[in-house]
Amino acid sequence: MEERQRVRVLIFHFFERGFTAAQACKEIRANDGRYRISASNVYYWYKRFRSGNHSVVDEMRPGRPTIYDTKLAAKQMLDAQQGSCNACWLFAVNCTSTPAQNGSGT
Known part of the structure; x- marks a missing residue:
């Protein structure tokens, strides 16, 4: 699992436990210093989880491949x-x- 997905799993864990986005960000930063995450990123994922999309995998996008x-x-x-x-x-x-x-x- 790539690093970004690991962070997203942590965010989802806190989301499921009823933490706020700010609390989740604080916990992730405090408990595991190897993950650099911005509060806006946590808020983005909380919004996505609240909408019912619980996938932590990047979706394929149309257009030219990045590589x-x-x-x-x-x-x-x-x-x-x-x-x-x-x-x-x-x-x-x-x-x-x-x-x-x-x-x-x-």
Whole structure:
């Protein structure tokens, strides 16, 4: 479980026990100094829990992924092209010249 989720589980624990958001923040800071948490973050999670959403996991968001995998993108492009041209393949592997153009002759 990642660090953020551990903190959220602690917040949910205090929420279920009837603590206020301010009390929960104070308890988390006092009892376990390794967690850095802002009061506004605790208030956000309390609001979310009160609305009935008890999940402590980040939800997937639409749009571009935050991490870009170059190798995966190149593979997807090659799969889409299905070998339609060498120039596409050279572009995908970041080559700027063919052997004939760079003087190797092979």
